[in-house]
Amino acid sequence: MRSFPQDHARRAASPAEAMAGALSRRSLLGGAAAALAAGVLGGFQQSAYADALKHVSFVGWEGYDAGFHVGNFLAKHNATVDTTYINASEDMITKLRSGGMGIVDLTTFNQMYAPLMAEAGLIVPLKTDRLTNFNELLPKFKQMAFQSHGQCFGVPFTFSSCALLYNPKMVSAAPTSWKDFLKPEYKGKVALFSDALTNILVWAPVATGVKDPTLLTPDQLDQTIQLLITLKKDHVRAMPASLGDGADLLTRGEVAMIMGWEPMVLWCKAKGVDVSIAQPVEGTWGFVDTFNIAKQAPNLDLDYLFIDQVMSVDAQAKFGNDNFLGVTNGDAIAKLTPEVKALYGFDNLDAYFAHAHVYPRMYPAQSDGAHVSYEQVLDAYERFLKA
Amino acid sequence: MVGPLLELRGLAKRYGAHTAVHPTSLAIEKNDFFAILGPSGCGKTTLLRMIGGFVPPSEGRILVAGADVTRLPPERRPTGMVFQNYGLFPHMTARQNIAYGLRLRRTARRDLDRAVDEMLALVHLEAFADRLVPQLSGGQRQRVALARALILKPQVLLLDEPLAALDLKLRKAMHRELRQIHQAIGGTFILVSHDQTEVMTLANRVAVMNGGKVVQQGAPRDIYTRPADAFVSAFVGEANILPANRLRGVIELAPGTVLADPGPDQPVNVVIRPEQIQFGPGAETAIRLQARMVDAIFLGPFSHLRCELATGASLLVQIDSNDLNRMPALGSNVTLGWQAGNHLVLDQA
Amino acid sequence: MPENLATKLTATPSPDGRSRIATIVLLLPAFLVFLGLFVAPLSFFFVQSFWKASIFSIVPGFYLDNYIEVFTQYSGPLLRTLDIAFLVATVTTILGFLFAYAVRFSLGSLGNVLLLTALTTLFGGYLVKIYAWLTILGVDGILNSALIRLGLIRQPLQILLYNTGAVVVTLTHYLLPLAILPIYGALREVDETELAAARDMGASGGRAMRDIVLPQIRPALLASFGLCFLLAAGDYVTPALVGSPGRAMFGNFIQEQFSLRMNTPEGAAMSFTLIAASLALLCVVGFVINRVFRAR
Ligand SMILES: Nc1ncnc2c1ncn2[C@@H]1O[C@H](COP(=O)(O)OP(=O)(O)O)[C@@H](O)[C@H]1O
Numbered sequence A: 001m002r003s004f005p006q007d008h009a010r011r012a013a014s015p016a017e018a019m020a021g022a023l024s025r026r027s028l029l030g031g032a033a034a035a036l037a038a039g040v041l042g043g044f045q046q047s048a049y050a051d052a053l054k055h056v057s058f059v060g061w062e063g064y065d066a067g068f069h070v071g072n073f074l075a076k077h078n079a080t081v082d083t084t085y086i087n088a089s090e091d092m093i094t095k096l097r098s099g100g101m102g103i104v105d106l107t108t109f110n111q112m113y114a115p116l117m118a119e120a121g122l123i124v125p126l127k128t129d130r131l132t133n134f135n136e137l138l139p140k141f142k143q144m145a146f147q148s149h150g151q152c153f154g155v156p157f158t159f160s161s162c163a164l165l166y167n168p169k170m171v172s173a174a175p176t177s178w179k180d181f182l183k184p185e186y187k188g189k190v191a192l193f194s195d196a197l198t199n200i201l202v203w204a205p206v207a208t209g210v211k212d213p214t215l216l217t218p219d220q221l222d223q224t225i226q227l228l229i230t231l232k233k234d235h236v237r238a239m240p241a242s243l244g245d246g247a248d249l250l251t252r253g254e255v256a257m258i259m260g261w262e263p264m265v266l267w268c269k270a271k272g273v274d275v276s277i278a279q280p281v282e283g284t285w286g287f288v289d290t291f292n293i294a295k296q297a298p299n300l301d302l303d304y305l306f307i308d309q310v311m312s313v314d315a316q317a318k319f320g321n322d323n324f325l326g327v328t329n330g331d332a333i334a335k336l337t338p339e340v341k342a343l344y345g346f347d348n349l350d351a352y353f354a355h356a357h358v359y360p361r362m363y364p365a366q367s368d369g370a371h372v373s374y375e376q377v378l379d380a381y382e383r384f385l386k387a
Numbered sequence B: 001m002v003g004p005l006l007e008l009r010g011l012a013k014r015y016g017a018h019t020a021v022h023p024t025s026l027a028i029e030k031n032d033f034f035a036i037l038g039p040s041g042c043g044k045t046t047l048l049r050m051i052g053g054f055v056p057p058s059e060g061r062i063l064v065a066g067a068d069v070t071r072l073p074p075e076r077r078p079t080g081m082v083f084q085n086y087g088l089f090p091h092m093t094a095r096q097n098i099a100y101g102l103r104l105r106r107t108a109r110r111d112l113d114r115a116v117d118e119m120l121a122l123v124h125l126e127a128f129a130d131r132l133v134p135q136l137s138g139g140q141r142q143r144v145a146l147a148r149a150l151i152l153k154p155q156v157l158l159l160d161e162p163l164a165a166l167d168l169k170l171r172k173a174m175h176r177e178l179r180q181i182h183q184a185i186g187g188t189f190i191l192v193s194h195d196q197t198e199v200m201t202l203a204n205r206v207a208v209m210n211g212g213k214v215v216q217q218g219a220p221r222d223i224y225t226r227p228a229d230a231f232v233s234a235f236v237g238e239a240n241i242l243p244a245n246r247l248r249g250v251i252e253l254a255p256g257t258v259l260a261d262p263g264p265d266q267p268v269n270v271v272i273r274p275e276q277i278q279f280g281p282g283a284e285t286a287i288r289l290q291a292r293m294v295d296a297i298f299l300g301p302f303s304h305l306r307c308e309l310a311t312g313a314s315l316l317v318q319i320d321s322n323d324l325n326r327m328p329a330l331g332s333n334v335t336l337g338w339q340a341g342n343h344l345v346l347d348q349a
Numbered sequence C: 001m002p003e004n005l006a007t008k009l010t011a012t013p014s015p016d017g018r019s020r021i022a023t024i025v026l027l028l029p030a031f032l033v034f035l036g037l038f039v040a041p042l043s044f045f046f047v048q049s050f051w052k053a054s055i056f057s058i059v060p061g062f063y064l065d066n067y068i069e070v071f072t073q074y075s076g077p078l079l080r081t082l083d084i085a086f087l088v089a090t091v092t093t094i095l096g097f098l099f100a101y102a103v104r105f106s107l108g109s110l111g112n113v114l115l116l117t118a119l120t121t122l123f124g125g126y127l128v129k130i131y132a133w134l135t136i137l138g139v140d141g142i143l144n145s146a147l148i149r150l151g152l153i154r155q156p157l158q159i160l161l162y163n164t165g166a167v168v169v170t171l172t173h174y175l176l177p178l179a180i181l182p183i184y185g186a187l188r189e190v191d192e193t194e195l196a197a198a199r200d201m202g203a204s205g206g207r208a209m210r211d212i213v214l215p216q217i218r219p220a221l222l223a224s225f226g227l228c229f230l231l232a233a234g235d236y237v238t239p240a241l242v243g244s245p246g247r248a249m250f251g252n253f254i255q256e257q258f259s260l261r262m263n264t265p266e267g268a269a270m271s272f273t274l275i276a277a278s279l280a281l282l283c284v285v286g287f288v289i290n291r292v293f294r295a296r
């Protein structure tokens, strides 16, 4: 099978995957080399070479491994990273379930997924006192880290959101609501995400006024799907297959407004097109990705050091600046470029998160009777796709 | 007066700087079995394909029964062609191949079947009618190709080396058949060939081509006995060609052997056919030459002796194979000779 | 084709045991590769297609539920996918034939240049072609700009992109070289003299093409059609990038089952349904080609 760009946008749960353009070639090539090394050396790693080079296996989004390479961290610990990049969150689950347990060290699940993955026995709770940089987390993220029964299954590491982006030259007034997508003047000039979770989590509050779209009644789910179908049939120009394609729609003048992502603003700017971020009254979904340690991770002690490293000020700043993404270490903010700082309104993060809602957990695996399960959401979404 | 059936007027074909056929004019009468004879590459196929409409001429005109067909596509010309490699349809049976032309003409089923059966009988293929082309032998394919063209009763049938791919024996048999067919159904045939025996056997008129030009035309016998130049003499039948000089009406072939031949002083070729040369110490002929016998070649009913003159030139002499064992040993000196008037003197170009 | 292989194997004379053993030894690697790469994974997924996925596990057994679900839930996307694939394969095969025909019989040495050019576009890669069409068909694309400059339209046309037409154009462009290759190969086996002979007997160019050329290249036509059809039917990237928004192809749903929903049994059942439907359709197409272009 060919590589499939749609996979990129498939999950906006951790949207940083589509940073293709922003990512350095080095990390890409490094990844390939590491993968090769893993193939060659994998069989030896836990045997007689205890004092030799340590291989830490990372399975996650491309670019999230960049922090390991900041400074002389790897050399200092005589370690190297075996990298497996993913195209969708589910790839991490597949990898762990199909023989990855005992081999994989680190994953990067969205904070919504993390508790569910721990429940499924794929990742372990973290002892945050082993992380010197944990205390540098902005209070909001420190709190977020423990929101599941007081346990921490992942260290929040980056954030962003599904932003309503628009081209000021193509709208009569700045949009104030996602419902502006339905205005006749923008017919055929708007674009959705092509990711199930993002579309549902963004449009359910619009369709039903629900506060927490991860808790939907069957009725509310139905109304959401109806609205999505209306959008698709009568208003939408395209459902870009990847985040890069979404930005392209804006730069090529195909659409006036889209369900977008903060880094797109700077991608478009690089192509000479100015786009703005609107503040729709319904708010939007905020993505927070975390670093997790897999169950039976072979290098548990080292894994803590690895997470500590990516949370360090320098690693965070480099990550944020390279990828135009939000960071969670408070001390790293000062080192961000003005553009990135402006994108996420770091002077008033409370306002940002009042708008970009971060939901505590995924849809339940099984319905509790009142609310729909994840399966039901996916079934309903297929109905939208087939319509 | 009725004009010729097919007339070529200054017909020529050039490929870029290369001239495949120089301007050629020919008149072919109705019911002629006309042959175009020439070595490989001399432009025969090109000429024939121009007549058939497959190659657009660079200049000149083609008239059939007085009507100009120069610009007509092949399907609208009253000509039919048997191609050098036949061009049979391999996915069809012999019968389907032969029927194809009539099917295109929407001939009624019954007429079509009858015509095809007739053709199959004419070329003796009744037993093979329902075989696919790849299952037929070379000779059978050849006959399918012939029948396929004949069934449309073309005013002019064009045959491009139709027998070249067959072995000698089959070729001889086909010569007989072709003659019979021409006699049976009449019509005008134009045969292209590089094989002079084939042409001699089949044609009543011949045009000899060389280097894209028709160098001589006439009845086969005239061409054989009175070739226009050294090329024709050598190409049509076997010929000994002795280069010499004419000085004041005398040609000296060898020291002591002279021919009287009035004409301007210039280099000439003396042409004498092997069967005209007599052999032996007692040859009572007007012209005599001393030579050394260097080789004897058995050719069936007759044989060739190769003899070398003192000048280094060599002559082929034809003898009856029955006389072969009465010949002197190789290396002996012999006397050759011929009657005055049997040789031909051609000015060198 | 396995039948061909089988007939070849049985037809091979084996005068003595040693040469037979040598033949087996020589064929063994190919046989193992065939087994390992084709038979084994397919059988594995075929068996799985009768299993059942429950929340976090897969239950072996023999259930037809997956197939029932395919027909009740996904027949719409399946038919749409087959429909588009059929359209694309038809257009591509016809264009591929015309192109190969011109190269083989009409264009002389210029034809070889064109053929080479067409084939080099295979190197461009698949996504490059899709993005090329985005820049051609978009509202500020080359086509719209040209039409506006020519004064033929005033507003850019929206209908050029994000619909089935764009999918057909893009896939045709991508698949055309693949369609040309088998057809051109078959046309090289057809002697030009056959065409000349047909013309000589009174056939027009078109008639000669239909009576003489097409019947002889029927297997190649089916090969080209089949290749294009299967690639188009399995494709879901092009429709996602240039097709109607959200008009997911069957392949999207298959992919979804394997990744997002982690329901390999359902994904396998959907794959086998697609394979079976495609093969059935190709059989029909093969039958039609054989009939329409049979020798008469
Ligand atoms: N299509 C063509 N392009 C260029 N030259 C050609 C072409 N066809 C024939 N010729 C040249 O014309 C000359 C005559 O060819 P042809 O008529 O086939 O000869 P023949 O049939 O007497 O063997 C040859 O030198 C051949 O190379």
Ligand SMILES: [Mg+2]
Binding pocket: B044, B045, B046, B084, B160, B161
């Ligand atoms: Mg020839």
